[in-house]
Amino acid sequence: MRSLVNLAKTRRFAFRCAAIGVVMAVLFGVCFGQLANIQLLNGKVTAEAATAARTLKVPVGARRGKILDANGAVLAQSVERYTIVADPQMAQGFVPTDCVKQTVGRCHEVGGKPLEVKGAAAVARIIAPVLGMNAMEVGAKLSVPGRYAVIKKDVEPSVKRKLDKLNLGGIIYGELSEQRVYSGGNMIGALLGGVNDKGHGVSGIEAKMDKELSGADGYKVYQQGNGGVEIPGTLTASKDAKNGSDVRLTIDSDVDWYVKKTLIDGCQRFKADWAIAVVQDARTHQIIALEDNDDIAAGSDAAKLNVSRAVRQTFEPGSVGKVISVAGMVQSGVHQMTDRFQVPDHFVKKGQSFHDAVWHPVSNWTLAGVLQNSSNVGTVMAAENYSDQQRYDFLTKFGIGEPTGLDLPGESSGTLTTPKAWDGRTRDTILFGQGYAVNLMQLNNAVGVVADGGVYKKPGIIESITDPEGHATLMSPQDGTRVIDQAVNAQLSDAMESAQGHYQAVTGIPGYRTAGKSGTAEVNDGDGRLDSIVSDWSGFLPADNPRFVITVVMSNPEGSLGGITAGPLFNQIGEFLMQKYEVPTSGPRTNAIPVDW
Template identity: 30%
Template sequence: MPRPRGGAPRGPGDPERGPRRGGMPPRRPPVPPRPPRPPLVLRLGNPRRRINIGMIVMTFILSIFAGRLIQMQGLDSKIYEAKAVGQRMITEVIPAKRGSITDVNGHALAMTVEAREMAIDPSKVHPNVRAKVANVLAAELGKSQQEIAGKLAKDTTQYQLLAKDVDPVVANRLLKAQIPALTAKKQYKRIYPAGDLAGTLVGFVGVDGTGLGGLEEAKNSVLAGRDGKQRVEQGRDGQRIPMTHSQRQAPLEGSHVRLTIDRDIQWAAQKSIAEQVRAVGAESGTVIVMDVKTAQVVAMANAPELDLNNWRQAPQENYVNRAAADVFEPGSTNKVITAAAALESGAVRPTTSFRVKDNIRCYDRTLRDAEPHPTETMTFQTAIAKSSNVATIMAARKVGSQRLHGMLKSFGFGAKPGGGVPGEEAGLLPDYKTWSGSQSCTIAYGQGVSVTALQMASVYQTIANGGVRVPPQIVAGTTGEDGRFTAAATGKQTRVVSDQTAKEITAMLESAASEEGTGGLAAIPGYRVAGKTGTANRYDPKLGRYDGYTASFVGFAPADAPRLVVLSVLQNPQKGHFGGQLAAPVFKQVMTFAIKSRKIPPTSSTAPPVRLSAGQ
């Protein structure tokens, strides 16, 4: 039979499927060998194709650069041009020249002069010449050779400041010495030709030219002016590029301030008070000279005074204008206010008699006159002339605390004088409702109330001016950049007491300054003088208690036609303590100089006779 095709199953007797004889499996037919692989053939690319691909890539890259270039030079050229200019442009400050401070006659007390700021680029100074350069710079700039050499050794820096406030002549000499990379920048320097003349009043400026004390600080906005600006292009070496764009805003110079101070009288006042402070071992002293009619301060002297050319070396307490800032109890110089209150009220007349012992009981305290004396009858005028505390208390009791407080306030106590004097204080005037029993008595003769020297000088200006008070004035006016002088506004005139009361008090003060009064040492030959001594216990804030004395004298001359007020104060003197002994001689020296300087003629009239007691 023929074998079926396809996948018909074979029978068990199929020789290909059935077991071999003996039980062994049948063998597989051998696998035919694989045909050999063909050899690898390296086929080289088409050169034209490679070139085309490279050109496409290069064209793409160049198109990117071209687009960026078009953007930078075409579309954004203005932006990049501005950035480039901005990197070259720098803004320089053109300092404004600070205005000067002068006395009433135009003599400079503070002024500004040109100077130079010297700097160098150490990286451009060859090591071989550093020692020579350092010697030249040190000698011209007044610096040590070691300091200059140390700055030149910093050759990794491109800027080292050598000195400020260099004289232009010195700067020009150094620039001509051909020192590598040396530069000089224009600036201004503040100088004080008068040294310590009115030092604490004038004040001083800091390193940035801003006022730090006195009128330099108080009038800083007037004196400073306004700085200018300049934008210029410079190269990598810091030098200005010629013929390039620049912008300039000119500075506005500061105005000049003219004071009411008279340089010559100021000098005399400072000399007199400084000598007396040394002579009596006082802690400090003050002198004020004031014009009666205008209340302009002609002199304001302190001892010790501040040397403005060396203010950094002075103790800080010397920065204070004691004439306007130091507060003290005035003592008997305050009795004129009690007298004014008594006379204005009509309760007391100059001829009113008092039976005066040398002590008086005031609540829990017994108050005394400065010198013991038997009970005597005094007129009120004599009581003021002899500076009797007891008689003054008796007069104050007729007035009452409320009215006395009102008069003190009317004379300016408890308020700043308001005349523009820097550092002025208000003093201390307690409300009469808070006065203790004894304080109602002690305030009558100047203890328990505090004032400044400027306030007390203002009191006597009011009396000398016929009872009309004018705020003290220190600035006469200003001169702008255009050269025009603008006078300061005059102070408001306020009537405090009547002209009659002022004349009666003047007569009392003239008695006090006579040989019969306590101020005989203030008398000036040929001139009638009115004034009052003051001796007060001194409160020391450092100790928190009373310690030492305040000696003072204040008056005016000529008494019949007052022109000038002079006040002198000595704080904590060690050799004596009475104002008539210590302060009156200062008054005499300063007033004598001032009336001669002002060419005030001698008095033509004679003083009225002094009625020493009720029986005379």
């Protein structure tokens, strides 16, 4: 009986062994068949699939060009930075290697101590101190699903090199990027503008010159190993990136800095709402400084969202506009600069009342004297035979209502309506700078016509463009158009010198003759109420050999009159220019045109 039981057990055991053998044989057959299929039948396809999975077409970014000032000082440049990226899936499966137990190869520790956790928490503890981040914040970014997560942007190369030494290849790696940095702080901040996350200009000079600065991206096609590293010898195609060109401005940083400081101090001194100023080369019409008192740093969100006040602000020029009116009258033959007028402080013309800024008795003034004393009444009286069309034509010849040619983003062209739209009062207020609006460059460039001997040229702010190979293309000054004859211009310059002398105590610069004109205009709030004042001063120096044209504009300064508010700032800027550029002093003034009779 016992032998029968043992025999049965033996048979069952043998059956089981046979069954297991059969299963193993089947599995072996399947595995062998699959191996044969992969290696012999589909080996090429499988290898190609594996290669394709590792092969990437990686863009090679072009380096954005620099923005330089006229002296070659760097105002904006792109520097090498990295975006630190993680593979969350691999991070979550990470098991650290104890450096004590590991005698050969890679290991992981923090502060010389082994890690007591694993997964995303361990990776976070390792990299957080290097990145200057909180480990919990990093851990949260590593705990998301997927294979790609940005941990930190704009990381310096030195930090990226430290990460490379942490033995986390395949989990943490860096993608090359750029960061745009600016050296001048709030100096021409909004004028320089800024770039977006993709490195393209969105405002200011960065936007205006984006095509030249950007260049063209290239690419590389290769097989990629752990951590995004290129496998040597696997490069199959490539196209070199073409870096962007460098753009040199006509702006002189030293002058611009001083103008900025002068405006900030001037706003505090006269309690003005804002102030703007421009300095222009009288010979080339290139802009040397273009500033406001706003505190906007280049590259900041404010710089990307705002246009420089010196570019976008428009205003009525006030009595500076009389320079154009007098020029037109003399050039068209309506008057000579020596023509005589008896000018009251107020008068009524066709039901319209006109008055001068300050009371004075009936005065015997020449046309030069009318300009010197900034008489609204005298200007209207002198324009009796100066037609509406002539008034409009000379305004446009001096660039009023016309694009400046700078093509700066957000730049306003001001407003100037045609004579058909003028009413009985506007046709005369036009004569003394009211009834139309200008931007800062338009007004300065109009006065620049007189400084340049009667020739109008569009202003420039780009000096040259240099490609990556070092070939420079100069932006030549535009050809000029004669607006008034040289003889007429000489008389107008003389009259402006007399007008400047009216404020000699606050605008005069020892050793130098200057020519200028003040302006004060009331600003309409849009509902017909006059709610603010704009005061300006525009002039050039030296008057006998013009080198620079300067315009300063202030909003609601205490003192109101342009000659005693904006004028002193013109004085400060002009004196700085004479010293910086070592301009020879002026010769004596002779044969000045009489201003009274």
